[in-house]
Amino acid sequence: MAQIIERKRKDGSTAYVAQINIRQNGKWAHRESRTFDKRSSASAWYKKRMKEIRALGDDLTPIKSKDRTLNAAIDRYITESVKEIGRTKAQVLRTLKEFDIARMPCGSIRSHDIVQFATELGATRTPSTVGNYMSHLGAVFAIARPAWGIPLDQQAMKDAFVVCSRLGITGKARKRDRRPSLDELDALLTLFKDKHRRRPNTVPMHRVVGFALFSTRRQEEITRVSWDGLDSEHSRVFVTDMKHPGDKIGNDVWCDLPAPAFAIAMAMPKKKPLVFPYHSDTISAAFTRACKVLEIEDLRFHDLRHEGVTRLFEIGETIPQVAAVSGHRSWSSLQRYTHIKQTGDKYEAWKWLERLT
Numbered sequence: 482m483a484q485i486i487e488r489k490r491k492d493g494s495t496a497y498v499a500q501i502n503i504r505q506n507g508k509w510a511h512r513e514s515r516t517f518d519k520r521s522s523a524s525a526w527y528k529k530r531m532k533e534i535r536a537l538g539d540d541l542t543p544i545k546s547k548d549r550t551l552n553a554a555i556d557r558y559i560t561e562s563v564k565e566i567g568r569t570k571a572q573v574l575r576t577l578k579e580f581d582i583a584r585m586p587c588g589s590i591r592s593h594d595i596v597q598f599a600t601e602l603g604a605t606r607t608p609s610t611v612g613n614y615m616s617h618l619g620a621v622f623a624i625a626r627p628a629w630g631i632p633l634d635q636q637a638m639k640d641a642f643v644v645c646s647r648l649g650i651t652g653k654a655r656k657r658d659r660r661p662s663l664d665e666l667d668a669l670l671t672l673f674k675d676k677h678r679r680r681p682n683t684v685p686m687h688r689v690v691g692f693a694l695f696s697t698r699r700q701e702e703i704t705r706v707s708w709d710g711l712d713s714e715h716s717r718v719f720v721t722d723m724k725h726p727g728d729k730i731g732n733d734v735w736c737d738l739p740a741p742a743f744a745i746a747m748a749m750p751k752k753k754p755l756v757f758p759y760h761s762d763t764i765s766a767a768f769t770r771a772c773k774v775l776e777i778e779d780l781r782f783h784d785l786r787h788e789g790v791t792r793l794f795e796i797g798e799t800i801p802q803v804a805a806v807s808g809h810r811s812w813s814s815l816q817r818y819t820h821i822k823q824t825g826d827k828y829e830a831w832k833w834l835e836r837l838t
Contacts, residue, residue: 485523488516488581492604496581499523501530505539513550515589516581551590551621552583554631558621566620573617587625588632595641599650608652615642615651656817659784660791661777663827666690668775670833673767684759686767688745690785691837692757696742697789697807699724700782701761706746707754716743723808737805739793741828744838794818796826 486498500514511534517523555574559566577583582590582598595615602611615638622638625631645651661669673686693703702720710719718738738746746756768782786807793803800812809815828834 485520485527487520490581490601492601494518497523498581498584499527499530501527501534503534513586514584516585549587549631550584551587551633552578554587554621554625554629554633555583557629557631558624570617570620573614574621577614577618590633590637592637592640592644595638596644596648596650599641599645603650607654608649609654611645612651612653615645657781657784657787659779659781660788661780661784663831665775665777665780666694666833668777669768669771670836672771672775674836684763684767685749686764686771687833688749688837689757689759689764690768691833692742692745693782693785694742694789695739695745695792696736697786697793698736698742699786700764703757704755704759704761704764706756708751708756709754711738711743711746711756713743716740718742718746720808734808736808737802739806741834741837748838790815791818792826792828795824797824 484500486500488496488498490496495518497517497520498514499517501512502509503511513530515523515526515530517526555578559571559574580598580601582594585594595618599611599615602614606614619638619642622633622635625633626635642651669690670687673690677683677685677687689703692698693700696703696718698706698718698720702723705721706718710721712718712735716738717735719733720736721733723732723734749756765782772778772780790803790807793806798806800815803809803815803818804812807815
């Protein structure tokens with residue numbers, strides 16, 4: 482049984498999905514589908530494909546391996562990776578399964594199919610985000626054939642990467658330089674501390690923000706800091722699973738911890754193994770909500786890390802010294818800060834230094 486279904490894409494265009502469903506002895510023996518821009522193309526593919534299938538007779542074994550869909554490959558990658566791939570990457574891959582390309586047989590996916598998929602992604606996402614999605618999908622293409630015999634063409638993915646880059650479908654993210662002002666920080670911390678005073682069981686966001694600012698730690702890294710990972714003798718912190726382009730899980734390192742950050746951490750109650758035993762999403766939501774209430778525009782939690790690194794350069798720290806705090810493996814990543822002309826510590830007489838400890 483076959484049928485051609487019209488389906489509206491997110492960009493408003495119409496896709497024609499040709500579906501083939503074959504039953505043998507009351508059970509589904511083979512099912513596959515492919516998406517086209519024109520009904521005539523979908524019909525032509527269906528006729529050609531059915532001719533190939535009928536030529537096999539009752540034994541459909543040869544096409545079962547060949548025509549496993551990208552959906553199946555993604556599922557297998559997520560479930561069988563010995564090395565944990567991280568929550569964000571897994572979520573991105575699950576999102577990709579909602580697109581037409583995920584229902585295509587792996588052996589049929591060509592570079593132009595991947596470019597079309599990237600173009601559809603780009604209708605609602607920035608070039609840098611599309612690039613991240615493509616990179617995660619590329620990991621599936623890289624191992625599917627050698628590891629599982631699933632016929633995904635890695636060269637097709639590489640060719641698509643080149644095309645998308647040249648067409649501007651993918652691109653690098655713009656470097657943010659948003660820094661919170663002292664007035665904005667005063668407003669945020671006042672709001673957070675007042676809320677925590679009224680509701681002691683809530684996240685002490687005033688201390689979380691202060692620690693993020695002076696430690697330069699990322700949001701999820703903060704939620705993984707343990708009391709055992711604080712070294713008072715050498716003023717450093719053990720950061721687990723630090724973000725890294727090729728190796729996030731298991732990338733555990735010691736980072737220097739500036740005195741203000743260490744003092745804030747020590748002010749936290751020692752009731753649990755973690756210093757900040759809260760969920761990353763809870764912290765993110767609280768910060769975003771507070772900025773909205775206070776009408777603070779275009780400020781993200783991650784901007785606190787940028788502010789913290791900038792502060793270190795402003796007080797005269799060298800690139801190696803800053804890297805020891807921030808955890809940057811490549812000093813070239815810190816070159817963007819070397820143009821800073823302001824000197825001195827604008828937080829030297831900041832009233833919150835004492836209020837957070």
